[in-house]
Amino acid sequence: xxxxxxxxxxxxxxxxxxxxxxxxxxxxxxxxxxxxxxxxxxxxxxxxxxxxxxxxxxxxxxxxxxxxxxxxxxxxxxxxxxxxxxxxxxxxxxxxxxxxxxxxxxxxxxxxxxxxxxxxxxxxxxxxxxxxxxxxxxxxxxxxxxxxxxxxxxxxxxxxxxxxxxxxxxxxxxxxxxxxxxxxxxxxxxxxxxxxxxxxxxxxxxxxxxxxxxx
Amino acid sequence: xxxxxxxxxxxxxxxxxxxxxxxxxxxxxxxxxxxxxxxxxxxxxxxxxxxxxxxxxxxxxxxxxxxxxxxxxxxxxxxxxxxxxxxxxxxxxxxxxxxxxxxxxxxxxxxxxxxxxxxxxxxxxxxxxxxxxxxxxxxxxxxxxxxxxxxxxxxxxxxxxxxxxxxxxxxxxxxxxxxxxxxxxxxxxxxxxxxxxxxxxxxxxxxxxxxxxxx
DNA sequence: TTAAAAATGAGTAGTTCTACTCATTCATAA
DNA sequence: TTATGAATGAGTAGAACTACTCATTTTTAA
Numbered sequence: 001x002x003x004x005x006x007x008x009x010x011x012x013x014x015x016x017x018x019x020x021x022x023x024x025x026x027x028x029x030x031x032x033x034x035x036x037x038x039x040x041x042x043x044x045x046x047x048x049x050x051x052x053x054x055x056x057x058x059x060x061x062x063x064x065x066x067x068x069x070x071x072x073x074x075x076x077x078x079x080x081x082x083x084x085x086x087x088x089x090x091x092x093x094x095x096x097x098x099x100x101x102x103x104x105x106x107x108x109x110x111x112x113x114x115x116x117x118x119x120x121x122x123x124x125x126x127x128x129x130x131x132x133x134x135x136x137x138x139x140x141x142x143x144x145x146x147x148x149x150x151x152x153x154x155x156x157x158x159x160x161x162x163x164x165x166x167x168x169x170x171x172x173x174x175x176x177x178x179x180x181x182x183x184x185x186x187x188x189x190x191x192x193x194x195x196x197x198x199x200x201x202x203x204x205x206x207x208x209x210x211x212x213x214x215x
Numbered sequence: 216x217x218x219x220x221x222x223x224x225x226x227x228x229x230x231x232x233x234x235x236x237x238x239x240x241x242x243x244x245x246x247x248x249x250x251x252x253x254x255x256x257x258x259x260x261x262x263x264x265x266x267x268x269x270x271x272x273x274x275x276x277x278x279x280x281x282x283x284x285x286x287x288x289x290x291x292x293x294x295x296x297x298x299x300x301x302x303x304x305x306x307x308x309x310x311x312x313x314x315x316x317x318x319x320x321x322x323x324x325x326x327x328x329x330x331x332x333x334x335x336x337x338x339x340x341x342x343x344x345x346x347x348x349x350x351x352x353x354x355x356x357x358x359x360x361x362x363x364x365x366x367x368x369x370x371x372x373x374x375x376x377x378x379x380x381x382x383x384x385x386x387x388x389x390x391x392x393x394x395x396x397x398x399x400x401x402x403x404x405x406x407x408x409x410x411x412x413x414x415x416x417x418x419x420x421x422x423x424x425x426x427x428x429x430x
Numbered sequence: 431t432t433a434a435a436a437a438t439g440a441g442t443a444g445t446t447c448t449a450c451t452c453a454t455t456c457a458t459a460a
Numbered sequence: 461t462t463a464t465g466a467a468t469g470a471g472t473a474g475a476a477c478t479a480c481t482c483a484t485t486t487t488t489a490a
Contacts, residue, residue, distance in 0.1 A: 008229055014422075022460060036375055104402075127444085155435085155436060155437080156436095157436075157438095158436095158437095168421055170416070170475095170476065171476070171477070171478090172475095172476085179437090180437085180438070181438075181439055183358070183438085183439055183440055184437075184438050184439060184440095184443095186476095186477075186478080187437090187438080187439075187440090188437085188438095189477080189478080190477095190478070190479070190480085191436095193479090194479095195479080198476080199479090200385075200445095200446095200478085201385070201446055201447080201476080201477055201478065202385075202417075202446090202477090203443070204477095205417065206383055209424070210299065232458080299457080313470080368467090370466060371466095372466075372467060372468095373466095379477090385445095385446070385447090386446070386447070387445095387446085395467085395468070395469090396468075396469055396470085398468085398469055398470055398471095399467075399468050399469060399470095401446095401447070402467090402468080402469075403467085403468095404447080404448080405447095405448070405449070405450085406466095408448080408449090409449095414449090415448080415475095415476095416446085416447055416448065416475070416476055416477085417447095417476090419448095421449095
């Protein structure tokens with residue numbers, strides 16, 4: 001990577017632009033700058049920078065406006081969005097508008113150069129905090145779906161028993177309440193534990209209490 | 216009770232005064248009325264009624280104002296407060312100002328005559344709903360104190376074990392974590408259950424989870 | 431109508447915990 | 461200094477639950 005990267009910085013805060021310039025001083029680059037979204041659009045079309053580092057919150061036009069107005073155009077500037085907050089909605093919008101990078105200001109010092117290099121090389125870059133956030137949201141969604149799925153494999157009789165287990169009833173009490181044999185309750189519990197992939201003496205009670213809402 | 220009871224009704228809502236009068240028509244009484252707290256004080260001092268039925272919320276001066284201004288005076292009017300809400304703070308204030316009756320409007324139709332008779336005879340009267348409320352609050356306070364007391368009889372080693380039981384650890388796991396014998400953990404659990412008056416296989420787990428905050 | 435799934439029940443072995451009793455060591459407070 | 465409580469440990473019996481296997485009857489869906 002010997003050629004100088006042409007970079008545009010768009011941020012309404014001069015001090016912040018300065019910080020970005022200082023950080024980028026470690027790589028070979030030509031930097032131009034502006035302080036709002038409208039200027040950013042104009043300069044990206046005129047100067048055709050390789051990479052544009054654009055603040056999400058700017059006067060006149062926001063970073064998302066810049067992305068949406070340039071989307072599908074002839075320019076080939078890779079746009080990196082800069083923002084304060086770990087709001088996934090903005091991130092998803094930015095991605096849908098064709099952003100190549102999404103940097104949290106808190107991570108910017110460490111990640112700015114890697115991000116510029118990555119998007120310049122044709123890749124994408126997302127701040128590690130946001131990646132973790134996305135992972136955890138996906139994980140939670142997956143776990144929730146898996147939970148609902150497992151619960152739906154339970155039959156009505158089995159669900160009844162889970163409910164009573166969650167009310168701290170013993171097998172003997174459940175048998176009495178449902179007018180069935182204690183052995184039948186034990187068998188149901190075994191089937192339930194198998195379906196829910198539970199093992200150990202208290203795991204079903206724990207499950208029943210933690211997922212009380214579904215029973 | 217053959218003499219006519221002299222009753223003052225103080226309520227800013229004429230319709231409500233009418234309802235009270237209709238209800239009191241079943242007993243021998245002489246009724247006068249007014250529509251705010253200031254008038255009520257004046258009439259109580261002038262007419263010296265036996266019983267004053269005073270709304271808590273009134274313009275100019277409230278029922279509590281009436282009570283506090285007459286407190287310690289020479290009048291011997293027994294004051295019954297009328298109110299909408301089961302707010303115990305108002306009740307306690309009213310009692311401290313010397314109210315002889317505290318009636319909830321929801322209970323008034325049934326309780327008005329018993330209340331008037333009771334306070335006229337020198338007793339006190341509190342709406343049944345409020346009595347229940349007070350009982351339940353006292354019961355909760357008592358139970359809470361009893362709980363704190365039992366928990367404080369536990370030794371440090373025992374508290375540690377309750378915490379781990381609440382984390383769904385088995386005796387074997389607890390033994391390993393604390394580097395003591397499984398039999399010792401079992402003995403501690405036995406002592407704990409005795410102190411807390413618990414019995415049954417799951418009762419300690421249940422206790423530990425429900426009172427997690429104390430460990 | 432027939433095959434699969436669900437609900438019911440039991441046998442047997444093993445784990446986890448309770449419910450008693452008892453003993454040893456240690457610190458601390460009377 | 462002695463005795464009391466706290467922490468540690470164990471014996472034994474039984475209750476509660478798991479972890480398999482198996483069987484019968486009923487319901488449901490193909």
